[in-house]
Amino acid sequence: MRYYSTRSRGEPVSFAGAVLTGLAPDGGLFIPEEIPRYRDAVKASLGTMDFGDIAFETIKPFVHPEIPDPVLEDLVHSAYPFTAPLVRVGDRQVLELFHGPTAAFKDFGARFMARAFSYLRRGEDKPLRILVATSGDTGGAVADGFYGIPGISVTVLYPKGRVSPLQERQIAGLGGNISALAVEGSFDDCQRLVKAAFGDESLKKRFPLSSANSINVARLIPQGVYYAAAAGKAFTGSVHEDGEATPREKAAERPVPSGGKEGKFRVAPGQPITFCVPSGNFGNLTAGLYAQKMGAPIRLFIAATNINKTVPDYLASGNYEARPSQATISNAMDVGAPSNFERMAAQWSLEELRGMIRGVFVTDDETRRAIATVHETLGYFLDPHGAVGWEGADKLWDQKLLDEGPLAVLATAHPAKFGETVEPLAGKIPLPPSLTEALGRLPHAQTIPADISALIAAL
Numbered sequence: 325m326r327y328y329s330t331r332s333r334g335e336p337v338s339f340a341g342a343v344l345t346g347l348a349p350d351g352g353l354f355i356p357e358e359i360p361r362y363r364d365a366v367k368a369s370l371g372t373m374d375f376g377d378i379a380f381e382t383i384k385p386f387v388h389p390e391i392p393d394p395v396l397e398d399l400v401h402s403a404y405p406f407t408a409p410l411v412r413v414g415d416r417q418v419l420e421l422f423h424g425p426t427a428a429f430k431d432f433g434a435r436f437m438a439r440a441f442s443y444l445r446r447g448e449d450k451p452l453r454i455l456v457a458t459s460g461d462t463g464g465a466v467a468d469g470f471y472g473i474p475g476i477s478v479t480v481l482y483p484k485g486r487v488s489p490l491q492e493r494q495i496a497g498l499g500g501n502i503s504a505l506a507v508e509g510s511f512d513d514c515q516r517l518v519k520a521a522f523g524d525e526s527l528k529k530r531f532p533l534s535s536a537n538s539i540n541v542a543r544l545i546p547q548g549v550y551y552a553a554a555a556g557k558a559f560t561g562s563v564h565e566d567g568e569a570t571p572r573e574k575a576a577e578r579p580v581p582s583g584g585k586e587g588k589f590r591v592a593p594g595q596p597i598t599f600c601v602p603s604g605n606f607g608n609l610t611a612g613l614y615a616q617k618m619g620a621p622i623r624l625f626i627a628a629t630n631i632n633k634t635v636p637d638y639l640a641s642g643n644y645e646a647r648p649s650q651a652t653i654s655n656a657m658d659v660g661a662p663s664n665f666e667r668m669a670a671q672w673s674l675e676e677l678r679g680m681i682r683g684v685f686v687t688d689d690e691t692r693r694a695i696a697t698v699h700e701t702l703g704y705f706l707d708p709h710g711a712v713g714w715e716g717a718d719k720l721w722d723q724k725l726l727d728e729g730p731l732a733v734l735a736t737a738h739p740a741k742f743g744e745t746v747e748p749l750a751g752k753i754p755l756p757p758s759l760t761e762a763l764g765r766l767p768h769a770q771t772i773p774a775d776i777s778a779l780i781a782a783l
């Protein structure tokens with residue numbers, strides 16, 4: 325596959341070129357020259373194939389021929405010892421994306437990316453520096469994914485005081501080839517600093533630099549896998565009625581309350597599904613659009629944001645206006661200038677996007693109410709991001725902007741990652757082992773002002 329910049333149809337680059345440079349030389353993001361399609365045989369068996377095999381089939385055309393099939397086969401199986409269960413919760417499905425080592429969906433992208441980098445740089449002797457800005461979950465997933473990978477070091481920039489104590493330990497607690505910078509500013513400042521570092525000629529002479537943000541195609545592409553797997557399962561009518569691995573309280577488990585609307589979002593064989601995607605930088609949603617174009621049975625996407633609602637506003641008005649980010653309880657989505665919007669806009673017109681995506685935003689009060697109500701009535705713990713998705717679907721339904729039909733909310737993080745928000749509303753959440761281990765680490769970060777010379781000095 326060849327990749328172009330979102331800003332010009334000039335010289336294409338290879339998959340390796342796109343992955344290792346991160347950002348195109350003209351400042352654009354790399355997009356594939358075409359979106360491939362699943363073979364008919366694969367399309368027909370998405371509902372029954374094993375997760376690793378769907379990963380192989382989904383990623384292969386994007387990396388062919390640079391990553392040979394047997395290498396890709398090993399790579400996806402070692403990246404994904406966990407899966408993404410589709411579980412029924414009340415009147416709808418939840419796609420649980422938090423069963424990886426850092427308990428957030430970013431593990432899917434980061435673990436593939438670390439292995440792809442390592443393969444593409446085999447035989448190089450100059451160590452690679454990866455710079456990554458995080459609003460919380462990216463940093464932990466990237467740190468964990470790259471930890472201990474020889475020839476690569478990672479520097480994570482995060483907004484000081486705006487990530488949870490657990491996230492801080494996941495980012496700054498590993499040491500080794502992972503270092504952490506606590507930036508006195510917002511996530512947008514961190515992102516701006518990383519962009520400025522990429523534009524700095526003196527830095528580029530000192531060491532090869534790359535990014536690991538969701539702008540990198542190596543993170544984006546594998547995120548299509550769980551959409552295809554879940555859409556396939558829904559299309560054959562198969563969902564987990566009760567996941568052992570889900571944070572559902574057995575004692576509180578109750579039947580779905582009876583009433584008119586119940587079952588409106590249930591799966592039914594032969595019906596394509598709607599995904600409600602809690603969104604910040606829009607990497608996750610962009611990957612979903614790719615999976616749909618590849619042929620996964622997906623009806624519609626809902627872009628659910630917190631009050632950082634740049635994209636829902638764009639879909640409503642047709643005007644794109646980036647803004648400074650505002651802090652919310654779903655802090656991994658506090659993004660006022662979503663970087664993947666450039667990708668969406670380069671590949672689809674406003675009318676096309678309106679046909680594929682419905683936008684909605686959710687306030688912190690509504691998010692808290694959803695966490696409390698879903699726990700109270702269904703015994704299920706939502707994290708603040710998943711709760712934005714849950715509530716977003718309800719808001720669209722109440723405004724009569726959504727039809728009946730199968731719907732899955734993406735649960736992008738384990739609720740225990742945001743215990744300080746969720747527990748006062750829903751009670752004690754059992755901690756998964758990966759998070760217990762992370763909590764025991766000591767964070768070591770250097771604090772810097774939000775200023776490019778401070779970043780350069782720290783590097």
Ligand SMILES: *Cc1c(COP(=O)(O)O)cnc(C)c1O
Nearest residue numbers: 461604605606607608656736737
């Ligand atoms: C990163 C993140 C999001 C937002 O994903 P984007 O791809 O940036 O839209 C949502 N929820 C959680 C928990 C996240 O970590």
